[in-house]
Amino acid sequence: MNNRFYSSSTLAAWKRATGVDWTMYTNHAFVKGLSDGTLPQASFHHYLVQDYIFLIHFTRAWALAVVKSETLAEMKLAASTVDALINYEMQLHVDTCKKIGISEDELFQAEEAVANLAYTRFVMDAGLSGDFIDLMAALAPCIFGYAEIGLTLAKSATPNTPYQNWINTYSCDEYQDLCNSLGAMIEQAILSRVGPNPIASPRWTNLCKRFHMATKLEINFWAMGYRGLS
């Protein structure tokens, strides 16, 4: 297992720009419930169904990243991520849901929670309104937050938490390696568009706004899952 989740100076600066919100996201009550096993199953199932829909739109957002790529490296990695999302990450949801009698087609058609709409469509619109790195700033909290939560929980979760499978999905080397690759690509993408000191760029405020809003929408997503309501 990797011992450290991805970090970089840009990511660190983005996290700082969220104030307490990054911690609110990565240490949410939902996360603690996954870690110590106290999260109600109903909350987890509600989350899983909504997260399946989230992943559909996250896949669409990465497909939009393919559309917006300006280098071959960006394009290839974005295309691989589209594939990885559909063929690997979604599978946890499909398998778990199948056990409780929900088919993949039902998942695809499930009624979408407002928290889900707000988050996923905000990301899509970041891609439509901005360029490749505007989209990356909106995608980053999910990618790197889940990597951080996954690895933290892999080290600290209560043995026999019923949510070990979820923890494994986001702590495993495959996911951490993907995050490392995406992180390196995002750094390069920012470097080649904004230069070596992005924090000094006039775009920095807007990039931080997109990252921060996506972080808040992650918190709102956990809250929706926790309540078990839309």
Add this chain to the structure above:
Amino acid sequence: MNNRFYSSSTLAAWKRATGVDWTMYTNHAFVKGLSDGTLPQASFHHYLVQDYIFLIHFTRAWALAVVKSETLAEMKLAASTVDALINYEMQLHVDTCKKIGISEDELFQAEEAVANLAYTRFVMDAGLSGDFIDLMAALAPCIFGYAEIGLTLAKSATPNTPYQNWINTYSCDEYQDLCNSLGAMIEQAILSRVGPNPIASPRWTNLCKRFHMATKLEINFWAMGYRGLS
């Protein structure tokens, strides 16, 4: 004053497909509060600020309709609507907010409520993922619901309700005429893409879904305004 708000067989069928939600939207507690004057001022101001941001994105959505037009008539009316939104409808918000010390630039930069994000970005994404009429189905509940509410309240509101200005904005002939023009254009747009019996088309279910979701997001928007919270 026009005596009747726009209707058509398509619009009537779309409303029916929402079950009780159309009534929940057009008779929401927020609407009653506008009518009898009991809506707290704080709720109204919160709504106004959020609705200003909503109109920014609604303008963007009509601009996307220009991008997606397939006839000259569609294009011209969508372009006029972009203009009408920025130069007419937004002005109520700007003027009212100026009286309470909020400038237009502050309005433009205000923190966006989740209810607002969910609704507006859902509409933008309907335009990105579908064609012109997929976008129209997502825009229709706002256009025609406000026309219906405006005209109903113009007839039934308590005299001296402090919200008469709002009521006038959506009951006035200019707004009702715009709705009539948009309604006729949408009918024609559906006719030229789906044919004379849209309800029999395999697309009908998806068009209804978009209309219904936008209606639910209107209800959620009123609720956000009513609470005075995001």
Add this chain to the structure above:
Amino acid sequence: MNNRFYSSSTLAAWKRATGVDWTMYTNHAFVKGLSDGTLPQASFHHYLVQDYIFLIHFTRAWALAVVKSETLAEMKLAASTVDALINYEMQLHVDTCKKIGISEDELFQAEEAVANLAYTRFVMDAGLSGDFIDLMAALAPCIFGYAEIGLTLAKSATPNTPYQNWINTYSCDEYQDLCNSLGAMIEQAILSRVGPNPIASPRWTNLCKRFHMATKLEINFWAMGYRGLS
């Protein structure tokens, strides 16, 4: 080897709607030059470089199809096609170009011919302005035309034509199977949006226009390759 390239009633009707242009495309002088080996190497190399750029944008168009998918099946197949284009079909170009001293990065940065811009951006805009099947109508001539040309040439090409490798790429089972899958998916996509008799739909004319324009832009692309100029 498959003996028959993909066909369907929709595809047949689309071809008929192009008048003589489908034949002009699939029997172009460039195609005959591939078949009998008389195509000048300079023309072929010019074509290969431009076709590499074409495939970049074709990949972007399929990524846009992921964005615009409405079913899980559409989404999965569009995502796989993005992958297949980058990791399989492009490889022929990369390998062949490497032999003559052109690296993949040079290919990615090559000056784009007008014929290429016109075709690829027309397809992208079909996706931006229309829905999933508007995009499919613009993508179809390339997919199915190359399958037809590949299989025809596999049967009739002069032995020892120096272009056997190109012919193999588009006649091989993998490519023909992909076309069969895409054809079935497109049929289903049309069925679920337009119904069982698409030719009777008011959309049919516009779908044919997109297919026909893409066919003309294929002819124009061959002509550009043949001339060895932009």
Add this chain to the structure above:
Amino acid sequence: MNNRFYSSSTLAAWKRATGVDWTMYTNHAFVKGLSDGTLPQASFHHYLVQDYIFLIHFTRAWALAVVKSETLAEMKLAASTVDALINYEMQLHVDTCKKIGISEDELFQAEEAVANLAYTRFVMDAGLSGDFIDLMAALAPCIFGYAEIGLTLAKSATPNTPYQNWINTYSCDEYQDLCNSLGAMIEQAILSRVGPNPIASPRWTNLCKRFHMATKLEINFWAMGYRGLS
């Protein structure tokens, strides 16, 4: 009449980056033919019809700019430009074409030349793939080139050239004023995204590429008009 067309340090740098192509564009044989009256009427009519279609897509591109605006000022000016294009600039084409028996609906449906497709869809795709200033870089050669050509010809054209009406359209104060407003907005848009020294930004090369390609596509458009062919 304004005596000087819009210029700025950014625009000057963009022009320089095109090498001789800016001069090839603004001094094209087509332009000389407008100036001295030697342009064949058939060429002008062919151009007018194609330019009408061009303006349709140019309007769509400005609508996409509304979608991609990040400030109120950008949004309002982009929206006004959408209107100005449909209601003012297109009118020259409609009126002139009416005199020779071509209705506006026929214009809207006319067969689009490859030179037109290449240019307009390149611009649309600059908007889809990049951000607001990527789109502006692709729009700039048309806006400012026509202002330059219009004003130059207003001073130097042969008296009684039959193309005086065209010259007036692009030399008149209204058009020059619009260009000044757009120029100031673009400067501000670049300043607020890239900073005060855009030429030193890593994005500069890509912005120049978009401007240069659009300039080449203007040359190609004149050539298409001159030939009187697609």
